[in-house]
Amino acid sequence: MTDRPLAHLRVLDFGHYLAGPLVGMMLADLGAEVIRIDPPGGPRWRDPAFDMLSRGKRSLVLDLKTDAGKQTALDLAARSDVVIENFRPGVMDRLGLGPEALRAVNPALISLSLPGFASTDPELASVAAWEAVIAARTGQFTDMGLNRQLMGINPSFTPLGLASAYGAAFGALSVLFALGARGRNGGEHIEVPLASALFEGLAYNSEQIESYPTRYQCPRETELNRRRAAGLPLNLSYAELDAFLDPFYRTYRCADGRGFYVVACSIVTHPHRVLHVLGLDELAATLPDFDAWQDQTDWPDEWALRNYPVGDRDRGRITRAMQAAFLTRPSWEWEALFGDGKAPATAQRSSREWLTDPHALASGLVQTVEDPRHGQMRQMGKLAWLEDDAGALDCPTAPEVDELRPDLARLLTEAPRTASAPTGNSGWLDGLKVVDLTNVIAGPTIGATLARFGADVTSVQPVSPSVDPWNAVVFGLQAHRGKESVLLNLASAEGRAALERLIAEADVVTMNGTDQQRDTMGLSPERLEELNPGAILVQLDAWGGPRRGPKSDHLGYDDLAQAATGVMVRFGGGPATPEEHAHFGTIDALTGYTACVALGAALERKRVTGKGGVARSALAACGAMIQAQFMYDFDGRPPFDEPAGREARGWGPFYHCYRAADGWMFFAAPIDRGAALARVPELADLSRVPEDDLAPSLAERFARESIAYWSERLPDGSVTVVPLGSLAVNREASLQVESTGDIDLTEATYRAIRHDQHPMGRWVDLVAPNAVRPASAAITLPSAAPKPGTHTRTVLARTGFSEAEIDAMIAKGLAGERWSPNYLPE
Known part of the structure; x- marks a missing residue:
């Protein structure tokens, strides 16, 4: 093993297009040996973005439809730790490489499947799940942002690959957490439906609160409701x-x-x-x-x-x-x-400007690669890294096709991986103790994510709140689920001492802040080493990178990362009309998940070496991640001319939103194109129309019949039609009531929960934590976010304070039990 965090791991990457390769890239960026499995003739997606996603990997061409190719894949799987694929459900089984076949040759294997929709979903499992199909069906193009709603522009197409970005982050963190539990649980198969990941990643845009106080509605919401x-x-x-x-x-x-x-x-x-x-x-x-x-x-x-x-x-x-x-x-x-x-x-800034931004380049948020195909290539940097990992500064290139072939015989002589017999199906993070010092959305998302996998999370916030109720409570309903809550005055010596007792007993500490803020809080790597040598600090901020840059200690939020990396200019259609994508949380939630990827790598390194450290991610890194298929530049690069702005309806006539007789739908035939039309009598004559002139004619034809009609007539292989969904409609259609005690997280693609016995005294509808679906490990449905300070006495007593000491701390304002009489001030 080298000193890279994941250098002891081998990963087989069968991924194609975006989500699967993104997982493989993140693991390779953290030091794993990643072998990309290509079909005969090389990758099907021949694009500079795929070269970027292939950095640090090696390539092997296998014809999986032959016995020899399948056997080589199985032999490699027997000698690997992880297998990644994002085919349609059933494809790997038909190739003889499904979870059972893989587990038969390697019981220790962690396999990850990233289908577009849940394999158990009777309605959607077989849909040809192109990125925009997932986005359209989930609601990424509908009611997306208050500006668009007030302007009456609905739908709004965007090429942002949110589903793949969220799905890849969930996939990478779940693989790493499952690896850490192999000693207890053995091997594992994990499914992360990309549509479920997208629905969960946009959770803050579909939260609904009973009798929501008008004081929290912004002027745009008030005007929208008035109209x-x-x-x-x-x-x-x-x-x-x-x-x-x-x-x-x-x-x-x-x-x-x-x-x-x-x-x-x-x-x-x-x-x-x-x-x-x-x-x-x-x-x-x-x-x-x-x-x-x-x-x-x-x-x-x-x-x-x-x-x-x-x-x-x-x-x-x-x-x-x-x-x-x-x-x-x-x-x-x-x-x-x-x-x-x-x-x-x-x-x-535009995306192109971000790729040449002095801070982005200095910090490593953008890295420069000497690529054999494209020359000097600027591309998005690491998405998750460990602060003391020198390899985080490496800029490897994409592999040549069949690069692994000379070493294949040697690899196949290795002993197959072995695993001890599993002792149970526990949560991957059972027993992990986490001290959560975060606020607003991105930081708290880390702890809420860890809680679903069994971690014990204690949220520590100040006695006098530094955040207003809208940000602390309304967002906290989702972001602080499954945690204990304690209030401490960290500006006092007594409050600091109480926190240090908690840290001394913790495995993980999370914070969102700059290096300056971290050190001021007494959480520098040196101080953390003194308090708890084995502890891992998970640090999330706006502009941090593997290196320091001129903006490293500047403050920032989700929308600022959108502005700086080009999302707003792209979504709004140009520098004169920038708009935020969604209303909130687009990048926040994703950065919480990528911080969990960094933590997973740190936990894996600690398991092998006993070393703690600082695990990191940043909002700006994830601003690039949701634009991954465009986030590169080099001399001779084609124009940045992908669809943008409020009038965009698609990417050419074969990947486009159209209005049918009964509503909006998305039509996707990016491979079949004219041949798809030729198979349908009502559309056959249009198969001969030049593509530049085709969209208006298709719009007129599609408007004649219902969505169901076209859905039945058109789907064939890689062609599909889906109605444009919305977050609200998917929430209502998938809602389960918590008090019934019968919450299913595994069958449907979309799932929301009505917490009808919530401690705030109102019901609240929240997206369920079902993007990650292990075959055997337990997933915990997190408890409701507690009222701040609910567990102050319990937590302080557990750390050794007497009842009299706790009373004195509360009386002096060194600790607290509430921020306000009401859970949600009205």
């Missing part, structure tokens, strides 16, 4: 949206004309910092500023500067003052000033 209730048209122009944007959550124009995105509505001190950087302290002094954790009936004014959103009375004047201030300097000056002032904001 719907009054039967008014949804027809705002992009310019008209400006009046409904919160001043601390929007794009401004700088002196150089570049857009500059501000997101300062989460932490209670951030609006003040923004106004201070802009030279608007006098304005700040005139704004209401009081405890936002009170019920609204007790507020001394109509809104508080510590609470999102800004009230109607002051929204316009704050916006105008900020607009005027931004016009006094160019964007690059503001970026430095905001970074130094610890105020979260960033300049808007």
